[in-house]
Each structure stands twice: as C-alpha cells, then as structure tokens.
Amino acid sequence: MEEPSETTSSTHASNLEAFWVVGFVDGEGCFYVGINPHREMTTGFQVLPEFTVVQHERDVQLLHKMKEFFGCGVVRSNHGDRLAYRVRDLKHLSQIIVPFFERHRLKSKKYIDFLKFRRVIMLMQRGDHLKKEGLEEIKQIASVMNRGGEDRVQLAGDRQDDN
Amino acid sequence: MEEPSETTSSTHASNLEAFWVVGFVDGEGCFYVGINPHREMTTGFQVLPEFTVVQHERDVQLLHKMKEFFGCGVVRSNHGDRLAYRVRDLKHLSQIIVPFFERHRLKSKKYIDFLKFRRVIMLMQRGDHLKKEGLEEIKQIASVMNRGGEDRVQLAGDRQDDN
Numbered sequence: 001m002e003e004p005s006e007t008t009s010s011t012h013a014s015n016l017e018a019f020w021v022v023g024f025v026d027g028e029g030c031f032y033v034g035i036n037p038h039r040e041m042t043t044g045f046q047v048l049p050e051f052t053v054v055q056h057e058r059d060v061q062l063l064h065k066m067k068e069f070f071g072c073g074v075v076r077s078n079h080g081d082r083l084a085y086r087v088r089d090l091k092h093l094s095q096i097i098v099p100f101f102e103r104h105r106l107k108s109k110k111y112i113d114f115l116k117f118r119r120v121i122m123l124m125q126r127g128d129h130l131k132k133e134g135l136e137e138i139k140q141i142a143s144v145m146n147r148g149g150e151d152r153v154q155l156a157g158d159r160q161d162d163n
Numbered sequence: 164m165e166e167p168s169e170t171t172s173s174t175h176a177s178n179l180e181a182f183w184v185v186g187f188v189d190g191e192g193c194f195y196v197g198i199n200p201h202r203e204m205t206t207g208f209q210v211l212p213e214f215t216v217v218q219h220e221r222d223v224q225l226l227h228k229m230k231e232f233f234g235c236g237v238v239r240s241n242h243g244d245r246l247a248y249r250v251r252d253l254k255h256l257s258q259i260i261v262p263f264f265e266r267h268r269l270k271s272k273k274y275i276d277f278l279k280f281r282r283v284i285m286l287m288q289r290g291d292h293l294k295k296e297g298l299e300e301i302k303q304i305a306s307v308m309n310r311g312g313e314d315r316v317q318l319a320g321d322r323q324d325d326n
Contacts, residue, residue: 019182020189020270026225027190059271062189107183108222 016069018104024062025101026108029053031117033142047129047138049120051097052086054078072096094121116141179232181267187225188264189271192216194280196305210292210301212283214260215249217241235259257284279304 030052038046051073055063063075063085073087087097098118106114120129120138128134193215201209214236218226226238226248236250250260261281269277283292283301291297 016270017182017186019180020186023183023186023188024190025186026183027187055271062271065270107179107228108218108225 016065018100021066021069022101022104022106024066025053026106026110028055029110030146031110031113033117033120033138033145035139035142042130043132043135045135045139047120047124047135048088049090049093049117049124050086050088051093051117052084054082054084057081057083070096070100090121090124094125113145116145179228181263184229184232185264185267185269187229188216189269189273191218192273193309194273194276196280196283196301196308198302198305205293206295206298208298208302210283210287210298211251212253212256212280212287213249213251214256214280215247217245217247220244220246233259233263253284253287257288276308279308 032050032052034048034050036046036048037044053063053066060075060083063083066085067073067075070087070092072089072092073085075083075085078084087093098121101114102118105111120141123129123134123138126134129138195213195215197211197213199209199211200207216226216229223238223246226246229248230236230238233250233255235252235255236248238246238248241247250256261284264277265281268274283304286292286297286301289297292301
C-alpha cells in the first residue's frame with residue numbers, strides 16, 4: 001500500500017496524483033530507444049532513449065502538468081495537432097523517470113518495455129553504448145521493444161537534443 | 164484530498180487504484196451516446212449511451228480488472244486485435260459509472276464529454292428520451308460529444324444489448 005502522500009500533490013509541484021500518472025502512462029506513454037547512425041561516434045551509432053506521452057493539442061495542459069510533476073522534460077509539437085511531453089536527458093531518465101516507475105509499477109504490458117528501457121539506461125550509465133558489445137546488446141533490446149514485441153530495430157529520425 | 168482507502172484496492176474487488184482508473188480512462192476511455200433509428204420506438208430513435216475502454220488484446224487483463232473494479236459491464240472483442248470493456252446498462256451507468264467519475268474528476272477534456280454524458284443519463288432516467296423534446300436535446304448533446312467537439316450526431320451501428 002502506498003503512503004497517502006504519494007497519491008496527492010503534496011510531494012510534487014503539480015496537482016497530479018502518482019497513481020493517475022501511472023494510469024495515464026499505461027494508456028498514453030511510450031518508452032523508446034532510438035538508434036541513429038552517427039558518423040562521429042566510434043561505434044557508428046548514437047543511442048537515444050526517450051520517454052514520451054503524446055496528446056491532442058486540446059489537452060496540452062496535461063502535458064505541462066506531467067512536466068511539472070516530474071520536474072524535467074519538455075513539451076513539444078509532435079505530428080499535426082498532437083503534442084508530446086518527452087524526457088531525453090540521461091540523468092533525468094536515470095534519476096527521475098526510471099525510479100518513479102520502479103516505485104509505481106505500470107499495470108499494462110508497457111511494464112515489459114519499461115524493464116528493457118531501464119536496462120538500456122543502466123548500460124548507458126556505464127558507458128557500454130560506446131563499446132561494440134554494449135551497443136549490440138542495446139540494439140538487441142531495442143529490436144523487441146514497443147509494437148507488441150515485433151522484431152525490429154527502432155531507427156529514430158534526425159532530432160535535436162533539446163533536452 | 165481523497166481518503167487513502169479510495170486509492171487502494173481495499174474498497175474494490177480488483178487491485179486497481181481509483182486514481183489509476185481515472186488516469187487510464189483519461190487516456191483510453193470514451194463516453195459515447197449512440198442514436199439509432201428504431202422502428203418500434205415512438206420517437207423513431209433509440210438512445211444508446213455507453214462507457215468504453217479499448218485496448219490491444221495483449222492487455223485484455225486490464226479490461227477484466229476494470230470490470231472487476233466497477234463490478235459491472237462486459238469485455239468484448241472490438242475491431243481486429245482490440246478488445247473493449249464496456250458498460251451499456253442504464254442502471255449501471257447511473258448508479259456506478261457516473262457517480263465514480265463525479266467523485267474522481269477526469270483531468271483531460273474528456274471531462275466535458277462526461278458532463279454531457281451525465282446529462283443524457285439523467286434525461287433517460289426521467290424517460291425524456293422517449294419524448295420528442297427530450298430526444299431532440301439528447302441529439303443536440305450527442306452531436307457535440309467526442310471528436311474534440313465536431314458538430315455531428317453519432318449514429319451507432321446495430322448492436323446487441325448484451326449488457
């Protein structure tokens with residue numbers, strides 16, 4: 001059983017409850033590991049993990065509340081009339097996002113993606129993504145994330161590291 | 164501030180927390196009012212409100228947990244590999260679903276749909292949907308529900324009243 005304070009606004013700047021955030025992320029959230037070809041990296045690839053929640057623009061206020069709740073990340077336009085709350089900074093992912101979802105377990109199959117995502121973050125913290133073997137493991141993990149376990153590597157498009 | 168017991172499984176048969184349910188419904192839920200041509204009704208139309216949550220089949224367990232949580236409704240196949248938890252029974256909608264979301268306010272713009280849905284349920288409880296004026300009001304309300312406020316009447320397909 002959670003402490004009551006965990007479910008209210010008292011521990012956070014926003015007025016979201018932790019359980020609400022988990023339910024919303026079970027519905028709308030995404031743990032994603034992009035692997036981009038990158039000339040300047042020794043391995044030839046850049047590993048880009050991100051946590052995102054996408055919404056129609058009418059609910060952009062919820063994305064800003066998510067940003068307040070976690071105290072990190074950005075709200076940016078996504079596709080068309082949709083916007084995304086997203087966290088890409090490795091420190092924010094490892095020190096805020098991952099620990100939150102360790103304390104508050106997802107109930108959907110996204111939990112399995114989260115465990116894989118957490119493994120990638122851990123490998124990156126050790127610098128393993130900069131070595132051939134580590135990168136191979138990350139590619140392997142990314143290939144079975146999202147899309148209900150389809151066997152494919154997620155190749156992210158060019159993106160700015162604005163977070 | 165909610166009572167702690169409201170956020171845990173202690174008041175419900177399932178192990179979902181109320182705030183989690185609200186977050187999940189903010190993401191994945193739908194309050195819908197179908198209006199079907201119906202020869203046997205005096206007004207010529209049947210009003211069919213429903214509350215649904217749709218998920219990919221991999222997360223069907225969550226839909227069953229929703230059913231346990233509310234103690235009403237059914238889990239049925241939806242389209243392709245998707246399933247829906249849905250509640251159509253007027254008594255269940257008026258006595259369980261509507262009161263729950265009155266106590267636990269949605270944070271997304273779905274709250275506006277919920278208020279319209281609640282008004283339709285109230286009109287139906289008074290039998291107003293069986294009269295021309297009441298039906299007109301319901302049609303008016305249904306025309307501005309969902310789809311971010313597009314002005315259209317939702318015409319449901321034929322359906323079995325299996326709940």
